[in-house]
Amino acid sequence: MKWPDGAICGICFTTALRTRGPCPGCGEVRLLPGRTTDGADNCRDCAGITTTMTCDSCGTETERFRAGHCIRCVLKTDLDQLLHPHSPPDLRLKRLIGVLTEAERPESIYTWMRGAKTKELLEGLGTRTIALNHAAFDTLPSSRSVEYLRELLIHHGMLEDRDxxxxxxxxxxxxxxxxxxxxxxxxxxxxxxxxxxxxxxxxxxxxxxxxxxxxxxxxxxxxxxxxxxxxxxxxxxxxxxxxxxxxxxxxxxxxxxxxxxxxxxxxxxxxxNKEIPRLEIPHRYAATKPLITQHQRLELIRHCIEPNKTPLTFRVAALILLLFGQPVGKIAALKCSDLQPLPDGLHLNLGNTPVLIPAQIAPMFWEHLHHRPNQQTSNRGNQWLFPSTIPGQHIHADTMMSQLRTLGINPSGARNTALRGLVQELPPTLIANALGYSYQVIHKHATDAGTTMASYAGKIPLPTRTPSKPSPPAHE
Structure with a gap:
């Protein structure tokens, strides 16, 4: 294939048909498949390209995915044939088709729905042999495909929510x-x-x-x-x-x-329940608490701040662990609304009092919030700060744990060392309120750290403040 600027390979062709913006020649916002003499992208007409780049069905200027039709029109046609939303009429199935065809990355939806298990499930919904309720889904053989479709339907309001x-x-x-x-x-x-x-x-x-x-x-x-x-x-x-x-x-x-x-x-x-006589069975306590050195903790913080190959998502999660000593399960379940902009800076809600995120790393948190992963298919509108690939869900704690370990972090050791460092600088009661821990846990860390204030910090009155009404956190 040749364009006015020469031969073009398949990869460059696809890239060209996914580049959109204002054309430097005519000023219109449209596809920019061409290239000016000075290297700027320009539109088809200004570039003199004759290849057809308009969908035969909807007239959108875009890549023609199959038989002259764009990917969204192809998706709608295929989903109509699988789900039969009009016979008998089912508003939820019509909505499902709309959700899938409007995904930011429809090519991924097309690949997903062509999988054998997914296609079988969609056909079952279309023939009405699988009802749109949890009882019907519970009778199906357990699989990732079943749970993914179930969570997609829940996330977009086509099945009632449940824990x-x-x-x-x-x-x-x-x-x-x-x-x-x-x-x-x-x-x-x-x-x-x-x-x-x-x-x-x-x-x-x-x-x-x-x-x-x-x-x-x-x-x-x-x-x-x-x-x-x-x-x-x-x-x-x-x-x-x-x-x-x-x-x-x-x-x-x-x-x-x-x-x-x-x-x-x-x-x-x-x-x-008086089924056996009273017996003694001891609690099991860990003989030691895993720790890392404060020097190791600071080196890990430095490594997370510096740009590297590790995704920003997991560097932000690691900083929450290393700075605030939070359990990995709690980090994974943070919501976007837990990031709170206040007059003195960006704060994170972990306990009763929002904690200030250091100004040096606040831009990392904003960048992550605005570009959270796993949002380009059917998971848009996800409320979680660390969204899962499963619609409407946050990342699983085990997945986050694994990623933190690839950064060289021992989660338990890092958490204990972070808490031990914090109680050496601030009263334990303030730490407990700010980080969402019980007083007993934080006072135990203070005692282990040998801080002199551990015994009386509970008597220190907490400062009171009424924060200004925050502006809503940015969402995509």
Missing amino acids: RQLAAFERWLVTRILDLEGNPHIQAPIERFARWHHLKRLRATASPEKTLNTAVRSAKQETTESGKFLAWLDTHHELTIAGIKQAHVNEYLAAGPSTRYAIRTFIVWLIK
Whole structure:
């Protein structure tokens, strides 16, 4: 293929048809596939290009993706054929087509919908064999494709919202109980414990403002480890819960890994429900707290500030960890609204009092806010500061943890060292209020750091201030 300025390859052709702006020749805002003698991009007419660059369907000046039609028109045609939104009429399916065709990067949507599993799901919606409700989706074989489509529908208001972590635990619990079906002496108490203790508690605490990720992990571990304990009791002593004695608990804890201490909640629950006599089961405390040196912490901060190959998203997350000692799960679940511009600078809401982000790094936070990743397909309007690839969700804590480790950061060590450094400079009570920690946790860090104010900081009155009404944070 040749244009007035010479031959052009496929990659350059595609790039040219995705460059848009004011033409230096005619001043109109349009595609700029040509090139002036001084190297500026210009429009098709000014460049003398004769190649057709207009969609036969909608008349938009753009790349002709298939048979003379642009990618958005091709998407609409294909989705209409899959979803049949008019027979019978379904406003939600019409909206789904609109959401997908209006994505900033429609080529990604086209690739996604051509996948075998996704195409099968869309066809199921189109034939109405898959209803647009959670009950129908719950009956489908669990897969990433199913959950991605479910979350897309939730995010854009085509399915009612629900707590994702709570729903995942409910599905996990059904499978876990079925796995124990062969032994009713184990299955029955584990099901009662999981449903009447953990599930009841999770349902009571679920809210849009709170993530249940950590609580669900703990519930799964305690349920699993309690089942293992009852299986051990049956195998080694031919006993059920009715026969549990202090010696059995001591033997079990002494003979295995530290994860066995997760049975403590189950034992306490059995005692509370008068199913076994009172027993003693100790808490397990870590022998030491992981730490890094303050010099290592400062070097990591310097590395995050300096431009490098690590995505800005994870450098910003690392700075929140290194400066403010926040748990990775809490960082992952921060919202855009937690970045708050006030008269004296940009602040971050972590506790009761917004904390000031140092002026030297505030531009990094603004840059990240304005160019958050994973926004170019069906995830626009995401409220999270660190959005996931899954529509409407924030990045998973494990994913963020992995990325922080690639930066050479030990998350636990960095968090403990950051908190230890902070309590050596400020009263622990102020630190607790600003960073969202309990007084007990921060005072323990102060005691470990050997600060003299640790014993009386709780008596220091907190300064009061009424911040000015902030301007709303910028969103894309």
